[in-house]
Amino acid sequence: MSARAPHGPTLTERRKAETEWEIARCAADLFAEHGAAGVTAEDIARAAGVSLRTFYRYFRTKEEAVTPLLAGGVRRWLKDLAAAPGELPVTEALERAVRRALTPEGEAEAEALHRTRGLLRAVPGDPGLRSVWHRVHATTEESLVPVLTALAREDTDPLDVRLLAAAANSAMRISVETWAATDDDTTNAPAETAVRCLRKLTAGLNVPRA
Amino acid sequence: MSARAPHGPTLTERRKAETEWEIARCAADLFAEHGAAGVTAEDIARAAGVSLRTFYRYFRTKEEAVTPLLAGGVRRWLKDLAAAPGELPVTEALERAVRRALTPEGEAEAEALHRTRGLLRAVPGDPGLRSVWHRVHATTEESLVPVLTALAREDTDPLDVRLLAAAANSAMRISVETWAATDDDTTNAPAETAVRCLRKLTAGLNVPRA
DNA sequence: CGCCTGGATGGCACAACGTGCCACGATGGC
DNA sequence: GCCATCGTGGCACGTTGTGCCATCCAGGCG
Numbered sequence: 033m034s035a036r037a038p039h040g041p042t043l044t045e046r047r048k049a050e051t052e053w054e055i056a057r058c059a060a061d062l063f064a065e066h067g068a069a070g071v072t073a074e075d076i077a078r079a080a081g082v083s084l085r086t087f088y089r090y091f092r093t094k095e096e097a098v099t100p101l102l103a104g105g106v107r108r109w110l111k112d113l114a115a116a117p118g119e120l121p122v123t124e125a126l127e128r129a130v131r132r133a134l135t136p137e138g139e140a141e142a143e144a145l146h147r148t149r150g151l152l153r154a155v156p157g158d159p160g161l162r163s164v165w166h167r168v169h170a171t172t173e174e175s176l177v178p179v180l181t182a183l184a185r186e187d188t189d190p191l192d193v194r195l196l197a198a199a200a201n202s203a204m205r206i207s208v209e210t211w212a213a214t215d216d217d218t219t220n221a222p223a224e225t226a227v228r229c230l231r232k233l234t235a236g237l238n239v240p241r242a
Numbered sequence: 243m244s245a246r247a248p249h250g251p252t253l254t255e256r257r258k259a260e261t262e263w264e265i266a267r268c269a270a271d272l273f274a275e276h277g278a279a280g281v282t283a284e285d286i287a288r289a290a291g292v293s294l295r296t297f298y299r300y301f302r303t304k305e306e307a308v309t310p311l312l313a314g315g316v317r318r319w320l321k322d323l324a325a326a327p328g329e330l331p332v333t334e335a336l337e338r339a340v341r342r343a344l345t346p347e348g349e350a351e352a353e354a355l356h357r358t359r360g361l362l363r364a365v366p367g368d369p370g371l372r373s374v375w376h377r378v379h380a381t382t383e384e385s386l387v388p389v390l391t392a393l394a395r396e397d398t399d400p401l402d403v404r405l406l407a408a409a410a411n412s413a414m415r416i417s418v419e420t421w422a423a424t425d426d427d428t429t430n431a432p433a434e435t436a437v438r439c440l441r442k443l444t445a446g447l448n449v450p451r452a
Numbered sequence: 453c454g455c456c457t458g459g460a461t462g463g464c465a466c467a468a469c470g471t472g473c474c475a476c477g478a479t480g481g482c
Numbered sequence: 483g484c485c486a487t488c489g490t491g492g493c494a495c496g497t498t499g500t501g502c503c504a505t506c507c508a509g510g511c512g
Contacts, residue, residue, distance in 0.1 A: 044479065044489075051489095072468065083491045088470060166376045191420065195439055198412040206404050229405055235446020254460075254508065261460095282497065293462045298499060 052090050052100060055080040057147070059097035064150045068095055068160035095164045101148050102168045104141075106175075109133035109204075114179050122183050123234050126200055127227050134208075134223040152212035173201040196237050203229035262300050262310060265290040267357070269307035274360045278305055278370035305374045311358050312378045314351075316385075319343035319414075324389050332393050333444050336410055337437050344418075344433040362422035383411040406447050413439035 058079040062071045073094040077087040091097045112132050116125035136142040155161045176197035184193060207229050211222035268289040272281045283304040287297040301307045322342050326335035346352040365371045386407035394403060417439050421432035 042479085048489080073470085074468085085471090085492070086490055089489080093470080162380065163373060163377065166380050167373065170372065170376050191416070191435075191439070192442070194416050194420075195412070195442055198416060199409075199443060202405070202408040202412060206401070206408060210401065210404075225401075229401070232402070232405055232446040233409060233443055236442040236444065252508085258460080283499085284497085295463070295500090296461055299461080303499080 051080070051082065051086075055082065055087060055090055055097055056100040059094070060101050060147055060151045063098060063158075063161060064154045067154060067158045069158065095160045098151060098161075098164060099168055101144060101151060102165065103172075104144055104148075105133050106168070106172050110172075110175055110179055113176075114182070116183060118183075122180065122196070123230075125183060126196075126234075127230060130200070130204065130226050130230060131223045133204075134226055149212050152209070155212075169201055169205050172204075173197050176200060192237055196234060199233035199237065200230060203233055261290070261292065261296075265292065265297060265300055265307055266310040269304070270311050270357055270361045273308060273368070273371060274364045277364060277368045279368065305370045308361060308371075308374060309378055311354060311361060312375065313382075314354055314358075315343050316378065316382050320382075320385055320389055323386075324392070326393060328393075332390065332406070333440075335393060336406075336444075337440060340410070340414065340436050340440060341433045343414075344436055359422050362419070365422075379411055379415050382414075383407050386410060402447055406444060409443035409447065410440060413443055 055076060059071075059076045062076060062079060071094070073087055074084050076094060076097060077084045080087070087094075087097075091099075109129055109132075112129040113125060116129065120128075136145045151161070152165075155165050174197075177193055180193050180196055180200075181188075181190070184196075203226050207222040207226035210225065265286060269281075269286045272286060272289060281304070283297055284294050286304060286307060287294045290297070297304075297307075301309075319339055319342075323335060323339040326339065330338075346355045361371070362375075365375050384407075387403055390403050390406055390410075391398075391400070394406075413436050417432040417436035420435065
């Protein structure tokens, strides 16, 4: 389990990450095609080349199998936000992080974004998928709170921080949803829309500099 | 199925509503005590005096059994909002509706509110309950959109309406959550907090009069 | 009053979900 | 090469949720 500096993660760890990603990929494709209700956990497991038992070791429910897809951008978002320079106003830091999180860099991320879009289009009609989608956003909002608290001035009202987290989360969610609903394949990632939504929702909040 | 004016709903219909409420009541109590994972659907059915099969005719999942509790206030909220006089600014109508929805009138509602609070205290630690809680809010936000659209001026940007719905929903959710988390039993319903949150989140939105 | 239709309920069987348990095999340190 | 560790697969089991059919009761009609 030792993390050796030169080689990075262990072979086993790399395999685990690989397997997790493979399951998520298969699940997303199957869900997008047949809906979550039309796919059994065993279908996903078979498609990913693992046993049913192993599938449930990676994910607690079959719907949860797609969270790596949905939460991929979120991870980057939080990481960027946490690394924001302290002298930046919180809202400014949020805007930049949002912009970066929604702009795919590299081939893998662009493909992930494309796959996620296909999945999102199946969400509105599928109760199971809606549940995951909302759960991802709920956990995102919770993760946002400590990060924003660290970024804000110490005497900021905790309630204001929660509201800010909710505002940022809603801006992200709504802009991504509208983006996924459009048929226009040439549309850029919904970064600009998200920033506009964010500004409108945070206009009344006073969360001063770090 | 005929709805006779004098007697109101049919005997059968009244019984159905009664049964549904009874199941919800039992489910809420059991969940609050043992957590959703520690209660089987059969437990709820037995406590409510119905068969397992009947239980699943009323609710699609065992967690969903508590939605009548959680969505009770929401129904009033939407009804009040839809009945708002047209000359009122949308934000003002929202504030009044929020205030009224969070102020219990009558014994039954006060008791429902109390029971809901007990349930909400079990939510943070229980994945299943969190899922219902978020689902209720998601559907609330969706129901909010057409109502707000009707209230707003016709040329209002649909995106602004969605943001307003999200803002109102978040204000409601966060204030209720903080209220449920406090130990102070003398605290009034979180109406004032909700109105303050609402004002802060909607300050940047321009959704003009009806 | 007796018949009869519709709808709510209960019982049963069944596919799928999700978990505990144990055995096997590969990784990685000694 | 030995061994502890951990990921994996297989099996059994309780629970979830649904389809199907029999039963019972409310309420309309002759």
